[in-house]
Amino acid sequence: MADPMHQFEVQKIVDLPDFSIPGVGVIDMAFTNSTLAMTLAAGAIVAFMAVSTAKVSVVPGRLQAMGEGAFSYIDNLTTSIIGHEGRKFFPFIFTLFLFILAMNILGLFLVFTATSQLAVTATLAIMTILLVLIVGFARNGASMYKLFVPAGVPWYMLLLVTPIEFISFLLRPATLALRLFGNMLGGHVALKVFAGFIISLGGLAAGGGLGLLGIPGAAVSLGGVVALTALEFLVAFLQAFVFAVLTCVYLNDVVNLGHHH
Amino acid sequence: MEAEAAKYIGAGLATLGMIGAAVGVGNIFAGFLQGATRNPSAAGSQFTNLILGAALTEALGILAFVLGLLILFS
Amino acid sequence: MAAQTTHNAGDAHDGNPVAEAAEAVHGHEVPAGTTEVAAHGGEGGGLPQFRMEYWGGQIIWLLIIFAVLYALLAKVFVPRLRKIQDTRAQTIAEAVEQARTVQAEADAQAKAAQAELEDARAQARRLAADAKAKAQAEMAASQAAEDQRLNAELEQAEARIRGLRDQAMSNVRGIAADTAEAMVAKLTGQAPSRADIDAALAGRTTEGAA
Numbered sequence: 042m043a044d045p046m047h048q049f050e051v052q053k054i055v056d057l058p059d060f061s062i063p064g065v066g067v068i069d070m071a072f073t074n075s076t077l078a079m080t081l082a083a084g085a086i087v088a089f090m091a092v093s094t095a096k097v098s099v100v101p102g103r104l105q106a107m108g109e110g111a112f113s114y115i116d117n118l119t120t121s122i123i124g125h126e127g128r129k130f131f132p133f134i135f136t137l138f139l140f141i142l143a144m145n146i147l148g149l150f151l152v153f154t155a156t157s158q159l160a161v162t163a164t165l166a167i168m169t170i171l172l173v174l175i176v177g178f179a180r181n182g183a184s185m186y187k188l189f190v191p192a193g194v195p196w197y198m199l200l201l202v203t204p205i206e207f208i209s210f211l212l213r214p215a216t217l218a219l220r221l222f223g224n225m226l227g228g229h230v231a232l233k234v235f236a237g238f239i240i241s242l243g244g245l246a247a248g249g250g251l252g253l254l255g256i257p258g259a260a261v262s263l264g265g266v267v268a269l270t271a272l273e274f275l276v277a278f279l280q281a282f283v284f285a286v287l288t289c290v291y292l293n294d295v296v297n298l299g300h301h302h
Numbered sequence: 303m304e305a306e307a308a309k310y311i312g313a314g315l316a317t318l319g320m321i322g323a324a325v326g327v328g329n330i331f332a333g334f335l336q337g338a339t340r341n342p343s344a345a346g347s348q349f350t351n352l353i354l355g356a357a358l359t360e361a362l363g364i365l366a367f368v369l370g371l372l373i374l375f376s
Numbered sequence: 377m378a379a380q381t382t383h384n385a386g387d388a389h390d391g392n393p394v395a396e397a398a399e400a401v402h403g404h405e406v407p408a409g410t411t412e413v414a415a416h417g418g419e420g421g422g423l424p425q426f427r428m429e430y431w432g433g434q435i436i437w438l439l440i441i442f443a444v445l446y447a448l449l450a451k452v453f454v455p456r457l458r459k460i461q462d463t464r465a466q467t468i469a470e471a472v473e474q475a476r477t478v479q480a481e482a483d484a485q486a487k488a489a490q491a492e493l494e495d496a497r498a499q500a501r502r503l504a505a506d507a508k509a510k511a512q513a514e515m516a517a518s519q520a521a522e523d524q525r526l527n528a529e530l531e532q533a534e535a536r537i538r539g540l541r542d543q544a545m546s547n548v549r550g551i552a553a554d555t556a557e558a559m560v561a562k563l564t565g566q567a568p569s570r571a572d573i574d575a576a577l578a579g580r581t582t583e584g585a586a
Contacts, residue, residue, distance in 0.1 A: 065432075075434050135449060
């Protein structure tokens with residue numbers, strides 16, 4: 042029970058038949074608790090959106106104002122970073138933001154956090170980078186190399202700058218995935234560790250004698266858990282926001298390649 | 303020295319990388335606050351950049367953290 | 377699960393001397409697990425996140441769920457929200473436009489009312505000035521008439537006063553002459569001539585009148 046890593050175990054709920062992709066291998070398509078968390082997050086988003094836009098009116102109700110708030114927040118973000126063409130990518134960024142936010146927040150209420158699975162965050166990051174690459178090549182073709190060759194830099198500096206730019210581009214999906222994964226993992230491990238302190242120190246206090254000293258320690262740990270939970274709510278929002286912002290920035294790099302606005 | 307002990311020490315050392323991230327993120331917010339108190343009207347428009355910088359800096363600390371966990375649990 | 381329990385017991389045993397002591401005191405000595413390495417071996421090695429057998433399923437499920445969510449958002453909810461926002465922007469623009477025309481109208485009306493007010497005020501001022509001039513003229517005329525009447529009355533009264541005084545004066549002269557004659561007769565024993573007395577009185581009166 043005190044193992045802080047136990048919460049990240051993937052467990053099968055319903056075993057579905059395996060699925061094999063030629064060249065990749067057999068994939069276990071079991072419906073796991075990770076899948077359940079993702080489905081719940083997506084369901085929550087759809088339910089929220091359906092309710093908040095059920096009867097739209099010019100003067101919004103409370104729920105509609107919330108839905109519209111999220112909408113215009115991300116809308117302003119995309120248009121301010123990418124510019125006018127950001128509208129084309131808005132649904133993708135909005136979906137990413139809402140999905141990650143819902144998974145993060147649900148992870149604080151449920152026992153399992155889908156975004157603390159590296160498989161999930163890596164998939165999201167690779168999806169984003171693939172979109173960036175596809176958009177970049179579709180728009181710029183062969184002049185994509187300009188991404189690594191900043192304009193107005195003397196050639197001897199390019200020898201240094203180009204490899205750095207290239208490596209940083211290659212590191213983008215890794216940092217994108219690891220940031221979300223690490224934040225969620227670290228936060229939940231810290232929560233679990235502090236919560237474990239309460240139990241073990243409380244157990245000490247139950248023994249009486251010197252062990253009673255464990256009571257203030259347990260109280261401090263409880264305060265720590267409360268404070269960390271509040272912080273985790275902030276982190277849950279912030280990481281979703283950061284993922285959306287970085288997606289916008291990476292898209293902006295290829296959409297407005299060569300002309301900064 | 304036991305291999306197990308060396309692993310724990312290594313994991314601890316790996317997480318030292320988070321010091322740099324902590325200093326960096328602190329610097330970013332300090333700079334933002336300095337600028338924001340001098341020109342509060344411009345503070346709101348730079349919020350996205352603030353979060354972006356903090357996130358990019360923090361990523362390196364997270365890398366160190368993940369490396370530490372990898373070493374610890376490998 | 378058994379491996380898990382042993383692992384935990386081992387953890388508590390190795391990592392927390394206080395706990396160990398407490399356990400020892402109360403005799404809850406759990407049979408210690410073999411070693412740390414063995415306990416971790418039960419977990420399959422490494423973080424649960426790095427167990428590759430679950431990656432494929434998670435990735436495929438994530439892609440499916442993301443695709444469904446994206447389709448729903450992009451085809452249903454984003455257009456709906458976009459529409460309501462555009463409608464609101466349009467409504468606000470229309471309202472602002474309407475307010476602007478109403479404002480202009482009100483401005484014009486206010487200007488007209490102001491002009492009318494100015495007009496009325498000027499007329500009133502003119503009327504007041506006229507009335508004042510007329511009243512003044514009337515007053516001056518009536519005052520002149522009154523003055524004339526009063527002057528005439530004054531004149532009359534003065535004439536009457538003058539008559540009465542003259543009469544009184546002549547009476548006084550007679551009395552003075554008589555008195556003077558009587559006094560001189562008493563003092564000197566002989567009656568003065570009427571002419572002397574008259575001369576003396578005339579000199580006196582002219583002296584007194586002068």
